[in-house]
Amino acid sequence: MAGSCLAVRAQLEALVDGEVSERTARLLRTHLTQCPECRAHYAAAASLPGRLRTLGSPEPPPALLAATLREVGRERAGALQIWGLFAAEVALVLIAAWYLSGLSGLLELAGHTAGDVGGWLSWFGGQAAVPAPVADDLFLLLICGLLVLVTLCHLVLLSRRGSAHTS
Ligand SMILES: [Zn+2]
Helix, strand or coil: HHHHHHHHHHHHHHHHHHHCHHHHHHHHHHHHHHHHHHHHHHHHHCHHHHHHHCCCCCCCCCCHHHHHHHHHHHHHHHHHHHHHHHHHHHHHHHHHHCCCHHHHHHHHHHHHHHHHHHHHHHHHCCCCCCCCCCCCCCCHHHHHHHHHHHHHHHHHHHHHHHHHHHH
């Protein structure tokens, strides 16, 4: 009986899946009506956890790993680009601050700017004449232009990254 039980248990999965012939199915069912041990094995084979255990996990497609690694690499490169631009912006601000003699120069510039804005506001209000043109400083203008350019590149990169993440 033990030998036939082993043969029956080896075919229980196929019986549950309906993959045995009509004749074999009849023989297996006949055995199951007489053998409680094999009936217990059949119940386990037919249960959902048992069915899931026999399925195993599917092999991932070979392209999946490569695509995942490529995507991670692209994100790293994007982060490097963004932080690189941030470093360029900081460097340009530092150059501008150095050119303006540090904090005191920046405060002086802020004071001049406030004076200019005040002059323009009183001109708009009709209380004063057109303010004199601001003394031009080509180096500072160049630094500010570069800063605006780098910042625009930075914003474009960030917006692309944002839209890539949301889509
Ligand atoms: Zn049996």
